[in-house]
Amino acid sequence: MSELLGVDHVTVRFDLGGGGLFGGKKRVLQAVVDVSFSIEEGEVLALVGESGCGKSTLGTVVAGLREPTSGTLRFRGKPLTAEMRREAQRSIQLVFQDPFSALDPRMPVSSIISEPLRIQKLGSQASRRARAAELVEQVGLPVDSLNRYPHEFSGGQRQRIAIARALAPDPKLIVADEPLSALDVSIQSQILNLMKELQEQRRLSYLFISHDLAVVNHLVDRVAVLYLGRLVEIAPREEIFRRPSHPYTQALLAAVPRIGHFRERRAKNIRGEMPSPLNPPPGCVFHPRCPKAQSICRESAPLLEPAPERPQQLAACHFKD
Amino acid sequence: MGRFILRRVTQSVIVMLVMSFIIYNLIGLMPGDPIDLMIASNPGATPEVVAHLRAIYGLDQPLIFRYWHWLAAAMTGDLGFSRVHSQPVLEVLLPALWQTCKLLLTSFVVSVIISTVIGALAALRPNGIADNIISLFAFAGISVPVFWLALMMILVFAVQLHWFPASGISDVGNGSFGDQVRHLVMPVTVLALANTGGFTRYVRASMLETMRMDFVRTARAKGAGPWRVVVTHGFRNALIPVVTVWALNFGTLFGGALVTETMFAQPGMGKMIYDSIMGNDFNLALSGLLFACLVTLLSNLGADLAYGWLDPRITLK
Amino acid sequence: MSITMDAAPRTEAAVSPWTLRWRRFRHHPGAMISLGILVLLILFCLAAYPYEYFSGLDPNATDLLSRYDPPSAAHLLGTDDAGRDELLRLMVGGQISLLIGLLATVIGGVVGLAIGMSAGYFGGRVDSALMRFTDGIIVLPLLPLLIVLEALDLTKLGFSQEFARSGAAAFWRIVIVISLVDWTAVARLVRAATLSIRERDFVRAARASGAGAIYMMGTHILPNVATPIIVAFTLTVGRVILLESVLSFLGLGVVPPTPSWGNMLNNAQELVTTAPALAVYPGLLIFITVIAVNFLGDGLQHAFDPRSER
Numbered sequence: 001m002s003e004l005l006g007v008d009h010v011t012v013r014f015d016l017g018g019g020g021l022f023g024g025k026k027r028v029l030q031a032v033v034d035v036s037f038s039i040e041e042g043e044v045l046a047l048v049g050e051s052g053c054g055k056s057t058l059g060t061v062v063a064g065l066r067e068p069t070s071g072t073l074r075f076r077g078k079p080l081t082a083e084m085r086r087e088a089q090r091s092i093q094l095v096f097q098d099p100f101s102a103l104d105p106r107m108p109v110s111s112i113i114s115e116p117l118r119i120q121k122l123g124s125q126a127s128r129r130a131r132a133a134e135l136v137e138q139v140g141l142p143v144d145s146l147n148r149y150p151h152e153f154s155g156g157q158r159q160r161i162a163i164a165r166a167l168a169p170d171p172k173l174i175v176a177d178e179p180l181s182a183l184d185v186s187i188q189s190q191i192l193n194l195m196k197e198l199q200e201q202r203r204l205s206y207l208f209i210s211h212d213l214a215v216v217n218h219l220v221d222r223v224a225v226l227y228l229g230r231l232v233e234i235a236p237r238e239e240i241f242r243r244p245s246h247p248y249t250q251a252l253l254a255a256v257p258r259i260g261h262f263r264e265r266r267a268k269n270i271r272g273e274m275p276s277p278l279n280p281p282p283g284c285v286f287h288p289r290c291p292k293a294q295s296i297c298r299e300s301a302p303l304l305e306p307a308p309e310r311p312q313q314l315a316a317c318h319f320k321d
Numbered sequence: 322m323g324r325f326i327l328r329r330v331t332q333s334v335i336v337m338l339v340m341s342f343i344i345y346n347l348i349g350l351m352p353g354d355p356i357d358l359m360i361a362s363n364p365g366a367t368p369e370v371v372a373h374l375r376a377i378y379g380l381d382q383p384l385i386f387r388y389w390h391w392l393a394a395a396m397t398g399d400l401g402f403s404r405v406h407s408q409p410v411l412e413v414l415l416p417a418l419w420q421t422c423k424l425l426l427t428s429f430v431v432s433v434i435i436s437t438v439i440g441a442l443a444a445l446r447p448n449g450i451a452d453n454i455i456s457l458f459a460f461a462g463i464s465v466p467v468f469w470l471a472l473m474m475i476l477v478f479a480v481q482l483h484w485f486p487a488s489g490i491s492d493v494g495n496g497s498f499g500d501q502v503r504h505l506v507m508p509v510t511v512l513a514l515a516n517t518g519g520f521t522r523y524v525r526a527s528m529l530e531t532m533r534m535d536f537v538r539t540a541r542a543k544g545a546g547p548w549r550v551v552v553t554h555g556f557r558n559a560l561i562p563v564v565t566v567w568a569l570n571f572g573t574l575f576g577g578a579l580v581t582e583t584m585f586a587q588p589g590m591g592k593m594i595y596d597s598i599m600g601n602d603f604n605l606a607l608s609g610l611l612f613a614c615l616v617t618l619l620s621n622l623g624a625d626l627a628y629g630w631l632d633p634r635i636t637l638k
Numbered sequence: 639m640s641i642t643m644d645a646a647p648r649t650e651a652a653v654s655p656w657t658l659r660w661r662r663f664r665h666h667p668g669a670m671i672s673l674g675i676l677v678l679l680i681l682f683c684l685a686a687y688p689y690e691y692f693s694g695l696d697p698n699a700t701d702l703l704s705r706y707d708p709p710s711a712a713h714l715l716g717t718d719d720a721g722r723d724e725l726l727r728l729m730v731g732g733q734i735s736l737l738i739g740l741l742a743t744v745i746g747g748v749v750g751l752a753i754g755m756s757a758g759y760f761g762g763r764v765d766s767a768l769m770r771f772t773d774g775i776i777v778l779p780l781l782p783l784l785i786v787l788e789a790l791d792l793t794k795l796g797f798s799q800e801f802a803r804s805g806a807a808a809f810w811r812i813v814i815v816i817s818l819v820d821w822t823a824v825a826r827l828v829r830a831a832t833l834s835i836r837e838r839d840f841v842r843a844a845r846a847s848g849a850g851a852i853y854m855m856g857t858h859i860l861p862n863v864a865t866p867i868i869v870a871f872t873l874t875v876g877r878v879i880l881l882e883s884v885l886s887f888l889g890l891g892v893v894p895p896t897p898s899w900g901n902m903l904n905n906a907q908e909l910v911t912t913a914p915a916l917a918v919y920p921g922l923l924i925f926i927t928v929i930a931v932n933f934l935g936d937g938l939q940h941a942f943d944p945r946s947e948r
Contacts, residue, residue: 060842063846064846065842065845065846085848086848089846089847089848090847092846093843093846093847094839094842094843094846096839096842096843097839098839101838101839101840102838102839102840102843103840104840104857104858104861104862105862106861106862112840115843115844115847116843116847119844119847119848119849119853120847120848162843165843166843169847336773336774336777339774340774340777340778344786347786347787347790348786350790350791350794350795351786351789351790351791352789352791352794353791456668457668460668460929460932460933460936461925461929463932464876464880464925464928464929464931464932465925465928465929466880466883466884466887466900466921466924466925466928467884468883468884468887468903468906469883469903469906469920469921469922469924469925472903472906472907472910472917472921473917473918473921475907475910476910476914476917476918480910480911480914575779575781575782576779576780576781576782579781579782579785580781580884583888591782594782594785595782595785595888598782598785598786598789599789606786609782610779610782610783610786613779613782614777614778614779616779617777617778617779618777621777
């Protein structure tokens with residue numbers, strides 16, 4: 001396996017105004033703080049966390065929609081420079097959460113699917129149409145869908161169209177931002193199976209953003225857990241499910257219903273709400289909610305380091321399991 | 322709040338400065354120039370005299386320089402001299418402003434009252450008979466050419482029926498309060514009719530929006546009658562956006578006042594601006610236009626403040 | 639919106655949005671009547687050509703021997719203060735007034751579209767600069783400003799004497815002057831619509847593929863802001879016709895002998911006593927046109943608003 005995409009000490013800050021001539025206090029929101037990870041070719045990496053933890057922001061950085069405030073991206077082992085942007089734009093595609101906002105209501109499906117090719121000026125008009133026809137069948141829609149408009153399709157069908165669009169330029173990596181959470185449960189599994197099938201056929205990599213560990217369980221190879229913009233744990237799926245190291249991951253997993261286990265009460269482990277990213281707590285950002293917190297946690301932020309005897313499982317905690 | 326007012330006032334001052342510069346330039350582009358007008362009345366002027374006059378009035382200097390001179394003088398309250406009236410501009414301006422205030426304020430109050438009542442009435446039962454009639458009236462109000470409405474009023478009430486005088490602010494030798502009121506009836510009616518249309522549509526739309534909200538539906542479900550709901554719940558909430566529209570429109574009423582005053586020969590700001598532009602009275606035109614801008618800016622500022630005052634949820638930043 | 643079935647297309651929504659809109663429009667009586675009235679008005683104005691041809695009348699030729707003639711077989715609505723056929727002048731004047739309304743709306747609309755779309759799409763400093771500019775224009779007292787712009791000396795702007803005095807100059811001047819001032823409503827509307835569309839996922843998807851600003855505005859934003867623009871354009875036409883009429887009435891817009899509904903009321907104060915009917919006709923036509931246009935706009939708004947039930 002070789003590295004497809006690397007994320008290197010990426011930080012994203014939002015300037016929420018203030019300052020200036022009449023402004024009052026300047027406010028800065030740290031959405032993503034010093035995050036590093038990589039995705040191998042053909043690997044599925046899940047990015048999980050509560051809403052507001054910065055996972056979608058990180059997704060937009062990976063997809064090239066937002067420049068990080070600091071830090072860099074690597075693509076195929078080389079720094080992602082402006083010249084390489086074009087190739088990356090073809091190789092990295094997006095699937096969104098809301099299938100109703102993801103498709104332009106004024107475009108027929110064939111134009112929607114072939115749009116990435118049109119923007120990148122790939123192929124002739126005829127070949128682009130042929131490609132759209134081929135893709136529409138691969139995602140399990142009838143060929144006559146091509147001349148229809150998005151309003152004629154249901155949410156699940158629209159998500160299939162969005163996936164077909166993402167596949168059009170033959171990408172290597174698909175950033176999927178909660179692609180299932182707007183869908184009904186019965187349809188979720190259909191889309192999940194479709195994504196898994198496509199991944200296996202084409203050796204695709206996914207950056208699969210989700211708030212729910214249960215959903216991604218049988219699709220992913222590795223899991224990265226984000227809390228308040230910080231990467232708190234990253235590990236192969238089996239290890240993280242068998243023995244989560246960070247207390248936050250433990251709490252997330254406790255909330256996942258599994259066969260043979262009773263769903264534990266979340267309140268037992270984890271207290272309160274996630275603090276505002278405008279005003280993060282000092283030291284380890286998780287300490288106000290952590291059952292294991294000691295005085296050191298209030299003072300120094302832990303580094304992301306291997307868990308005891310598990311070199312592949314990294315966690316950022318002073319008292320990791 | 323204090324910071325908000327400070328910022329808005331600063332913005333308004335900047336806008337006023339930019340406006341004054343633009344309008345100063347535009348006035349400079351109007352036909353003729355002051356010296357031409359002077360020598361027209363004095364055929365014996367030699368070229369040397371003309372050049373001398375130009376130097377005295379600073380017309381040989383670049384435009385930005387002249388603007389700066391004008392601005393410095395204006396800051397001290399010296400707006401120059403009106404050519405046509407042979408009086409300082411301020412002495413022409415102030416009586417005209419007072420006359421316009423009488424016209425504008427009266428018609429504004431009239432149209433606010435009428436539009437609130439009939440707008441609420443229309444919203445009470447959407448698409449009912451009353452709503453349709455009121456809507457038609459409101460559309461007529463926004464669609465009628467104001468000058469033609471004035472013309473028709475003159476035709477019917479002055480020429481045919483002789484109820485009201487067609488022009489002026491008082492009869493010669495009269496000037497009592499009753500006489501002044503008689504002269505104001507038609508201009509006020511025209512301006513009020515023209516404004517009521519738009520206002521009514523805003524009130525109706527805002528009322529409908531409010532009546533759809535949950536707290537109003539709750540009140541209705543509790544068994545409160547429609548009028549009670551409208552009065553106790555609807556009005557206060559519906560009027561918040563409407564007040565803004567009223568205040569914003571106060572400035573644009575100037576356009577209506579210009580037409581109405583011209584039609585009824587009322588010596589107000591609108592007619593004064595029109596006459597001064599048409600009569601090449603540069604100083605008066607410039608000051609009049611800037612006054613009109615100032616009124617609009619002030620009413621915008623007032624609208625923002627009223628908005629924050631009426632709706633405690635809005636914090637002004 | 640809930641998603642229940644993945645298998646079949648949703649039957650309720652399978653009707654295209656335009657069909658639904660047409661249905662809603664058809665059930666708006668005011669709009670339908672207005673549409674009819676507007677068609678009749680346009681036909682009336684165009685009837686100038688056959689009427690001129692068959693009657694042999696000239697809309698601009700004066701005949702001082704037959705001033706203020708009452709209606710007769712030769713002059714169906716009588717003659718005006720210069721002995722010209724009133725009916726023919728109403729038809730020709732209507733063409734001028736409607737044409738100015740449409741042209742100024744389109745030109746001002748393009749200005750507003752460009753400004754609003756750039757402000758909404760680029761955001762940040764471009765947005766605040768363009769919007770401050772727009773706010774500045776809104777603050778201006780519209781009618782006095784139009785009068786100043788109409789009164790400007792074209793020769794001081796470098797145009798020749800003959801051009802400055804020509805009827806064409808007067809026509810284009812009023813079109814441009816109005817469109818220079820009356821684009822702010824469209825700009826604000828388009829900006830707001832652009833802002834909401836810019837954040838939609840299909841725009842972000844295209845951006846992730848490397849689409850540039852021109853592609854984005856032309857392909858995704860313009861088609862999606864089309865509906866609010868159509869409504870705004872309609873309402874603008876009405877407003878422009880009113881502005882043209884008042885300027886021409888004040889003797890500033892369309893210059894005689896070319897008729898427009900506004901300048902036919904030029905000496906209205908005199909007409910009121912001598913020939914009241916002549917003071918009624920042009921204004922009534924303006925009134926009917928503008929009210930019909932406004933009702934049409936209301937109907938379109940209703941038809942385009944997904945919240946409306948009918």
